Amino acid sequence: MPKFSICIPAYKSRFLEECLQCALNQSFVDFELVILNDCSPEPVKEIVAAYTDTRIRYYENERNVGAVRLIDNWNKLLALAEGEYIVILGDDDRMEPDFLSEFTALMASYPGLDVYHCRSLVIDDHNHPIQLTPASPAFEHVCDHIWHRLRQWRSQYISDFVYRTDALRESGGFYDLPLAWGSDDITAYRACAGKGIAHTNKPVFNYRSNSLSISSSGSDLEKMRANVAYARWLRDFLEGHTPHETEHVVYNSLIEQQTMLMEQRKQYTMALSMRGRRLNKFWMWYTHRKEFGIRFSDIIVAALKSQGLRKKMPN
Secondary structure, three states, X not given: OOOEEEEEEEOOOOOHHHHHHHHHOOOOOOEEEEEEEOOOOOOHHHHHHOOOOOOEEEEEOOOOOOOOOHHHHHHHHHHHOOOOEEEEOOOOOEXXXXXXXXXXXXXXXXXXXXXXXXXXXXEXXXXXXXXXXXXXXXXXXXXXXXXHHHOOOOOOOHHHEEEEHHXXXXXXXXXXXXXXXOHHHHHHHHHHOOOOEEEEEEEEEEEEOOOOOHHHHOOHHHHHHHHHHHHHHHHHHHHHOOOOOOOHHXXXXXXXXXXXXXXXXXXXXXHHXXXXXXXXXXXXXXXXXXXXXXXXXXXXXXXXXXXXXXXXXXX
């Protein structure tokens, strides 16, 4: 059994060779590289076929899963993974050469956890740095993790988490939301609910912010449907969760403010959508306001916030 399974759901080919190469260049060599081609019309198969590394395993879907059902690809890769730990790597993202060795050291410092996390460097299409995601404490329990994320004091992506494979399977796999919008959040919450989560502030993952990513190009209405399901999950989780003795204050804050925090998440989603074609998107949200429980004032706030967002701001 390899220590790690690096799993890539592949559809776009533009940065795929770079993505594969950075995975194969890891200084920690006990891993497998599992690639799932989602019936791409681009030369994904040809790019992978150029590599002869025996650690590569290549699979193809019989039909395209698509962006809305992205979680199906993540969970298929989870089923295929043979490593003790699993990481999902985007087909246009990059790992630093010491990604796996840094996580191995983190696991040695905090053994027995089901999820670990690293800081990330956000890059553009030319590999130029844009920004660093915020630093995190070395260790925290789940309520602190949820609190900081929902207050938008954290930025995180599926690929800066490493999960214990068996534990992730036992919990039901990656949490299913449309477009995986918030799936990385809830999957991490579930994984650290009992034991907590450890972080390294060394940015060993590079997230590529570009207009081709699902977070940039996905359906706005599907994202809002994901927000509604996210809010429902959060309510049910908090009602059934017994907080750690150090978490009572932040737990009570989450109980009291969960509605407000999820309304802010809805506003953020609308603001992202209104970065372009503001008037059309304003009318779209007004038309669907009852479906999503959106107030007219929320749409106004989102429109104002959209003016301060960069065109390609990461999630």
